[in-house]
Amino acid sequence: MYNIKAVSKILDMPTVTIRSWETRYNAITPERTASGHREYTEENITDLKWVKEQVQDNGMKVSQAVKQLHSLKEEQIPVSSPSVSEEGNYQAQIEELYQAVLRLDSAKCHVLLDLCFSQFHYRTVFHSIIVPLMYKVGKAWEDGEIHVAQEHMITNLVLQRFMNFFRIFETTSTLPKVMAICPQGEQHQIGLLLFTLFLNEKGYPVTYIGADTPLEGLEGLIKENDIDIIAISTSRKKNEMIIQKYIDFLSVNIPELKFIVGGLGVGGVKIGDRQWNIDSSYDNWSQIMTEVNRK
Structure with missing residues (x-):
């Protein structure tokens, strides 16, 4: 049995993502100790890893991956790691965020980013959604298609997201500064x-x-x-x-x-x-x- 911090390290996933997939999407049902703390089985870890790979490597939404996971279990088909497919297509998420930038709608940007982080692994969001978005915004600004205020708005929002994640990970004192x-x-x-x-x-x-x-x-x-x-x-x-x-x-x-x-x-x-x-x-x-x- 594993606690949530151990699972987080094993799967390289923030605890907040594990809890979200558990409570919002019902991906797994961990056991509970007498004091109410979560305890995760090997099967729980295997299931989470499978969902993570579907989301991160195959571009699948969390809800779709969980639905497929439950179907496999109902049919008693063993869960195995999928083969890595081509990089997921996140154009819909990028375009929706870009349109919110054009409207200077910071509240909508926050909502859309929250949705992305709930659906996909955080590394996928940063590398495959936020980076292409920022390149798109930067080019539009250089071409005179958007105002610098729009570029500054999304830059500040993205910086906030990175800073939030910087605080999640524990540092090791023996590593160089x-x-x-x-x-x-x-x-x-x-x-x-x-x-x-x-x-x-x-x-x-x-x-x-x-x-x-x-x-x-x-x-x-x-x-x-x-x-x-x-x-x-x-x-x-x-x-x-x-x-x-x-x-x-x-x-x-x-x-x-x-x-x-x-x-x-x-x-x-x-x-x-x-x-x-x-x-x-x-x-x-x-x-x-x-x-x-x-x-």
């Missing part, structure tokens, strides 16, 4: 937010600074907070020289500091002995962090 920044002049931080979410999932203590971080005074903050790694992101190729300025200056004054550089403006190869350039692949992030921790 990370500071996440965008260089001065860089306002686009969606890539940095995604990488910070990944680090939080893995237990890294992360200080998220975010967009438009000046180099002035940064050295002191790094030393005062015992930061081991700087994660820095840019969406523009022209910012590579600015990032190199940050790295050169900080490396001279804090020789042991490590740097992870990502975003659309950089390549995906290692540069130097204490600098790693990453791409947008989740697997690549895991490999890089393993290598960084060995140094």
Whole structure:
């Protein structure tokens, strides 16, 4: 028997999602202790994992996956992991959110995001719904199709969602401390937010600074907070020289500091002995962090 925290770690799912799938969709019925605490069986975990894979890998709605799960159980068909299909199509969710952005309807955006997080795994929402939405909004702003106020509204809402999830995961004190920044002049931080979410999932203590971080005074903050790694992101190729300025200056004054550089403006190869350039692949992030921790 497992408690909900153990199940959360086994399935890599927030406890809030487990409770939602249990109470709202009746995906499983855990047992209860005498004091009323949930206890989950191996079968419960298998069922949750199956629903998660249907939702995350096959783009199925939670309600549909649960309905199919119950049908399989009624017919006494063993639940097994589905084969991974092509990436789910979330255009309907993206377009509905985009229309709410056009109307400057923040309340509707919140409702739609709540619905997405209740239907899909949080990683799917961030990577497959929010990221394409933000690219769509950003392009519309650059093309003069929407006002900057609309772009700012959805950017702030998305930032709030990321921050909420950053607080969910427990940090591990034995892992290196990370500071996440965008260089001065860089306002686009969606890539940095995604990488910070990944680090939080893995237990890294992360200080998220975010967009438009000046180099002035940064050295002191790094030393005062015992930061081991700087994660820095840019969406523009022209910012590579600015990032190199940050790295050169900080490396001279804090020789042991490590740097992870990502975003659309950089390549995906290692540069130097204490600098790693990453791409947008989740697997690549895991490999890089393993290598960084060995140094």
